[in-house]
Amino acid sequence: MENKDTQGELWEVFIQSKAGQSFKHAGSIHAYDREMAIDNARDTYTRRGEGTGLWVVKSKEIVAVSPSEEGYFFDPSNDKVYRHPTFYEMPEGLKNM
């Protein structure tokens, strides 16, 4: 919506809950610039020590697969069962591998 009284742009927030773990999507916030975005993300999503790391990215910069494409988009992996360890036959008596 074009309006001078805008609420700022939409940003997505990702939190790393412990050092060494991957960042997980937490939600979104509004902000007018990067600095305000990271501050708002902190105040909105980490009031109880939820994270050791925080990322924000403008929502419009995220590229996503649309649900109607999901089927054929992920299709290439469906016929490659040999990528899974359970595909392989192993001799009886094998203990650890």
Added chain:
Amino acid sequence: MNITALSKEELLVEFEAKINAEQKIEPLDWMPDEYRNHLIRQISQHAHSEIIGMQPEGNWITRAPSLRSKKILLAKIQDEAGHGLYLYSAAETLGVTREQYIQWLHEGKAKYSSVFNSPALNWADMGAIGWLVDGAAITNQVSLQKTSYGPYARAMVRICKEESFHQRQGYEIMWKMMEGTKDQQEMAQDALNRWWWPSLMMFGPHDSDSPRTGNAMRWKIKRETNDYLREKFINKTIPQAELIGLKIPDNNLVLLEDGTYKSGDINWDDFWKNVNGNGPCNEQRLAHHIKAHTEGAWVRESAFVSGFQK
């Protein structure tokens, strides 16, 4: 590429199959207009309630009886702002801007929980609100963690994690007053008397008078009915009241053989008066929100310009 255009009927079958399989509906998925509109109404009402709900408590920050209680109250109100923001974000994924939601609130097209149209008269009300109003909200929100719309469900999980401190904060205030002087005990009882019925009304009309329950239950937006949740809250809360010596203000309350309670009739006239904008504080709550929003316009405008320059 083999995208075949599905008919509306086929899309609906697919949508309902997903819901029946307990899969979440995500923002880009196809959904019936009625589902989307129900969510737009329900999530925004929920968001507005969190934000308007800051007012009765904000009124008591400067008059909190100790530094400890002031710090706690500030943290609780900050949480409510946060909860409002989680919910606005979830609501925005339905394709309506935050600005539009706020405008609908200001125009009276969107509602908020009518419980916040009751005044908070004294410090005991901070106890009763935390214990009963937040308690009722938690009962509802725990159930909504399983709602079928993904962003709403995730916001609920986050909110529920944070809410239990709110209820304990309120109950502690009531308990401390009940341990105090006779005047303090009377204040606590008086606050319970005034907030008990509005809290029960927070669950909405009886199932038999709730026109929107049908599809909302079928599509798993709501997981449990108003009456079921209300009874759950009543049965949880009565022993808490008794433990600290408070009396539930319901002369028709009966303890059934199975150990559950049956409450007296709710005065729905008060409820509808509140919902339709004639409660004691409707005008004040909305006017305050509009004033804050209008007076803050220059901040948003300058932040916009400064953000643009960076």
